[in-house]
Amino acid sequence: MNAQPHPLAPELRAVSGRDLAALVASLLLVAAPHAEHSPWWVAMLVLSLYAWRVYLGITRAPLPPLWLLLVLTAAAMGGIWAQYHTIFGRSPGIVLLCLFSGLKLLEMRSHRDATVVAFLCFFLIVTNFFYSQSIPTALVMCVALVAITTTLVGFAAPQRRSQANLRTAGLLLAHAAPAALVLFLLFPRVQGPLWGVPQDAYAGVSGLSDTMSPGNLARLALSDATAFRVEFRGEPPPPQLRYWRGPVLWDFDGRDWRMGPTILSKFTPPVGGDRTYRYSVVLEPHNRNWLFALETAASLPPGARYTEDGQILSRRPVRQRIRYELESVTDAAPETAQDSGALRRALRLPEGFDPRSVALAHEWRDASQSDAAIVARAIDFLRAGRYVYTLEPPRLGVDSVDEFLFDTKAGFCEHFASAFVFLMRAAGVPARVVTGYQGGDVNPVDQIVTVRQSDAHAWAEVYLRGQGWVRVDPTAAAVPGRIASGLARAVPEGEPLPLLMRPQLQWLRSLRYQWEALSYKWNIWVLGYDPQRQRELMSLVGMRDADWRKLTATLFTVLGLFTALLLVWSLRRVVRPDPVQKAWQAFCRKLGARGIERSPFEGPRDYSERAARDLPQARGAIHRIGELYVALRYGAAAPPARIDELKRLVRDLRLS
Numbered sequence: 001m002n003a004q005p006h007p008l009a010p011e012l013r014a015v016s017g018r019d020l021a022a023l024v025a026s027l028l029l030v031a032a033p034h035a036e037h038s039p040w041w042v043a044m045l046v047l048s049l050y051a052w053r054v055y056l057g058i059t060r061a062p063l064p065p066l067w068l069l070l071v072l073t074a075a076a077m078g079g080i081w082a083q084y085h086t087i088f089g090r091s092p093g094i095v096l097l098c099l100f101s102g103l104k105l106l107e108m109r110s111h112r113d114a115t116v117v118a119f120l121c122f123f124l125i126v127t128n129f130f131y132s133q134s135i136p137t138a139l140v141m142c143v144a145l146v147a148i149t150t151t152l153v154g155f156a157a158p159q160r161r162s163q164a165n166l167r168t169a170g171l172l173l174a175h176a177a178p179a180a181l182v183l184f185l186l187f188p189r190v191q192g193p194l195w196g197v198p199q200d201a202y203a204g205v206s207g208l209s210d211t212m213s214p215g216n217l218a219r220l221a222l223s224d225a226t227a228f229r230v231e232f233r234g235e236p237p238p239p240q241l242r243y244w245r246g247p248v249l250w251d252f253d254g255r256d257w258r259m260g261p262t263i264l265s266k267f268t269p270p271v272g273g274d275r276t277y278r279y280s281v282v283l284e285p286h287n288r289n290w291l292f293a294l295e296t297a298a299s300l301p302p303g304a305r306y307t308e309d310g311q312i313l314s315r316r317p318v319r320q321r322i323r324y325e326l327e328s329v330t331d332a333a334p335e336t337a338q339d340s341g342a343l344r345r346a347l348r349l350p351e352g353f354d355p356r357s358v359a360l361a362h363e364w365r366d367a368s369q370s371d372a373a374i375v376a377r378a379i380d381f382l383r384a385g386r387y388v389y390t391l392e393p394p395r396l397g398v399d400s401v402d403e404f405l406f407d408t409k410a411g412f413c414e415h416f417a418s419a420f421v422f423l424m425r426a427a428g429v430p431a432r433v434v435t436g437y438q439g440g441d442v443n444p445v446d447q448i449v450t451v452r453q454s455d456a457h458a459w460a461e462v463y464l465r466g467q468g469w470v471r472v473d474p475t476a477a478a479v480p481g482r483i484a485s486g487l488a489r490a491v492p493e494g495e496p497l498p499l500l501m502r503p504q505l506q507w508l509r510s511l512r513y514q515w516e517a518l519s520y521k522w523n524i525w526v527l528g529y530d531p532q533r534q535r536e537l538m539s540l541v542g543m544r545d546a547d548w549r550k551l552t553a554t555l556f557t558v559l560g561l562f563t564a565l566l567l568v569w570s571l572r573r574v575v576r577p578d579p580v581q582k583a584w585q586a587f588c589r590k591l592g593a594r595g596i597e598r599s600p601f602e603g604p605r606d607y608s609e610r611a612a613r614d615l616p617q618a619r620g621a622i623h624r625i626g627e628l629y630v631a632l633r634y635g636a637a638a639p640p641a642r643i644d645e646l647k648r649l650v651r652d653l654r655l656s
Contacts (some may be wrong), residue, residue, distance in 0.1 A: 015114050016158060020057045022151040023114055023121075024105070025052050029125040029144040031098050037131055039083050043097050045076065049102025056106075064106055073103055094127045114653045116217050118155075121148045135522050149173060172262075176595065178562060186555040188548035189531040208246050208290070208435055210454060213256040214396050214404075223453035227437060228292060229520055230284040230449040237277055239439050242328060243459070243471065244292040244451060246435060246436035248309040250345055252425075254353040255400055257418060257433050258508050260345075267306035269298050273329030282323045282523055289313040290380050292436060292451075294328040295471070309343065309432065310469075323528050334468035343463060346430035354401040356423065361426030371429045374471060378423050382416070382478040385409060389479040416474035417458035430463035434471070445517040533539075580632045587625055587650045594655050604629055618655055625649050 015023075027050060035043040056063060075331045077087060084092040101124065104117050105380040125148075127143045150162070157165060228244075230236070249257035277294060291304055291312040300306060301324035305313045314322075349358075360381075361374075368374045388410040396403045401422045404415045417433050424431035438457035440449040459473040525533075540547040543554070588598050591611050598607045608626025612619040628646050 001405070004391075005280070007487060013056075015111060016107060018162070019111070019151065019154055019158070020054065020163075021156060022147070023117055024054055026118070026121050026144060026147045026151055027101055027105075027124075028603070029140065029147055030121050030128065031101065033128050033131070033137070033140065034094055034098055034124075036096070037091065038095050041079065042083075046098045046102050049099075050107060053102070053105040063109065066107075069103055069107055073100075076103075090130055094124075094130065097124060097127065114155060115152065118148055118152050122361060126488065129165075133527055135519060146170065146173065149476075169461050175566060179559060182555065182558050182562065184529070185537065186551055186558065186594065187536075188551045189529070190536045208286070208288070210247055210249075210259040210288075212249055212418070212435060212458060214393065214400055214411070214415055214418070219431055223517065224233070224515055225453045226284055227451045227453050227455070228281050229523075230279050230281050230440065230451065231520075232279040232447070236279075236442060236447070236449050237275075237330070240440060240476075241294075242438075242440050242449070243295045243457075243600075244437040245295050245297075245310060245312075245434060246290050246292055247434075248307075248311055248461075249433040249435060250309075251348070252350065252418075252422065254350045254398070262311070263308045264305055265308040267300050268297050270329055270332035270335075273298070273332040275330045277330075278325075279328075280322060280323060280325050282528065283318060284321055285319050287317050287319055289317055293320075293326050296329055296332050297326060298329045298332075299325075299327040308339070310344075321523060321527060323524070323530075334466075336466060336468045338463060338468065343430045346432050346463060347420065347425050347428065349425050354399045356399075356402045356406055357419070357423055358426045360405075361423045364423075365427045368427075371462070372467075374429055374465070375424070375425045375462055375470075378420060378427075379474075379477045382420070382474055385478065386414070387411070387478040389413075413456075413475045414458045416478055417460050418476035420460045420472065424460070424462055432461050434459050434461055438473075443513050443516055443520075445513050446520065448517070448520050450516060464593065489650065496560060525654050580629065580646065583643075583646045583650045584629050584633070585631075587653070590650070590653060590655060606635070621649060621653050625653070 031046060055061075077096070080087055080092050080099075081093055083457050086092055087096060101117060101120050104113070104120065108117060116428070121144070125144055128137055128141055131137075146166075146169060149172060150166050153165040153168045153172075154160070156161070157168075190239070208375075236242075247259055249259055251258045251260040273296075276298065280295070281292065283291065287423045291301060291314055293312050295310075297310075297312060300312060301314075303315055305315065307313065364374045364377045366375060385405070386409065391411050391412060393411040393415060394408045396408070401419045404411050405419050414435075421431040424494070425491060426523055435456070435458045437451045437455040439455045440451040442449050457475070459475070461471055463469050534551075535546060537550070538544070543550060546554075584604070588607075592598070594615065596611050596614055602610075604626055608622055612622045613623065625646065628642065628649070632642060632646060
């Protein structure tokens, strides 16, 4: 004989159809975003497990046996191992959690099991932020939080209406919101994540590379993703000055350019300059060490390093959004001194490649009086060449520079930069390729400059005696519209462009400007709330030099005060009777004054019957008050009109 659950043990009560529907809906809210990052078969399997449990609940069929669940678990783990070659890490771990949520549903028999699934939903909410911390993700997860809390309230109050459970859940979360805000503001911050994240958390991050070959920047230009955002103190520089320096490429093997070894150097602020720009950069994660800066940098972020070729590097790969402050100057005095080894490195060329380009460079060398004259001849050559700037450059063979310069005459910025630096080196002028970003879109809403992956660019630097390293942009020489008007107006009509760069979608870009202004504030004040921001906030409220001890003491003090206030408010609600109870107590006092005292064990219906027998002259009114009190006290939500009727009947009751 099976033991029956005790009626006073709600955790052993069977799960109703309403509870099951609410739980599955909550699971779908938190698991659906993971379908984008999971293999298709995993998404289908999880959805099938949820649907199977709903079907069993509708048909009241028995749940699957334990051996079948064990077989499904083993098969799912085997499939994940085959897919990821591990069951640890961000992606396989989250996929396993989603699968286990479906399997737990299939063995769920009581509210105790359902509560475990609900708490698993809370954990799955957190995992969504491993992939995205955007505003839409936060809003969807807030909806999921309300849904899960409402489901848990429904477990404890199975007879209540769903709207009442939703109000209770909202009240609980409203009580928790101030405490959550205090924890967010005062919990001692640490630099970087609170725990180590597996290496696969940084997979799929796009951006510049330490190599450049024909076509790779053109592919990157098709991405509309944000690389970084810049907030200037004052007017931003004009487009022709917005060169954001990144990796510098020195070594060429006939097709690909590479950085080669990085040589660190002591940073010396440049001398002079026409204008100084002060700005802050919010850099998106790109899993590299590069910190992009407007040329020429006049300061370094704290802890950053500097290389001989002008790169600014962080000490660790940028694997989360960071913010740093910089200064840059224009037209600073040149650094004329240069190591002879670096100059020899800037002249190296592989033998046997691009003979036509080499011959042309030798002609320039023989006909020119100086290196500056060679540079001028090369720029004139590109201007007169009728070259086409395109995102779909033709494929090039072994002699890629020759084919681009003399045959196809169509390419992206890396083709122009590569060919120019090759010509300079062949002519005996030290040169190197600089990659980074050029331009940026000024948001008219908040004047923030947004630099996207589509702004990726490559240019050249040549070393001239008495002038040092001089920037030369071969793309600007051949296609001036790229720098003056941006990518969209430089490419031929009809070529594929990122959706929001297309000129006919001006209305959509206006909406994006509004959204990006909001996202920037979100990134700065929520996602970017780091130790520095926390110290600034504490200084505003008079807490200077706030270390973790002061912050912890303040945190517990504020939480203690908040708890005390909430306790006082709750006790007031408990002590103060509701209107129905208050009217009933007044009724009992009137009867007690006539000697008809209510016994502690006596229910309202029995008490009313006894009072009506002892006071027959008021029998009708007493019966009406008793019935109305029972209906209002133990029935559905009390309408105000009936409560007013009870108050009036008690007030008008005459017993003499």
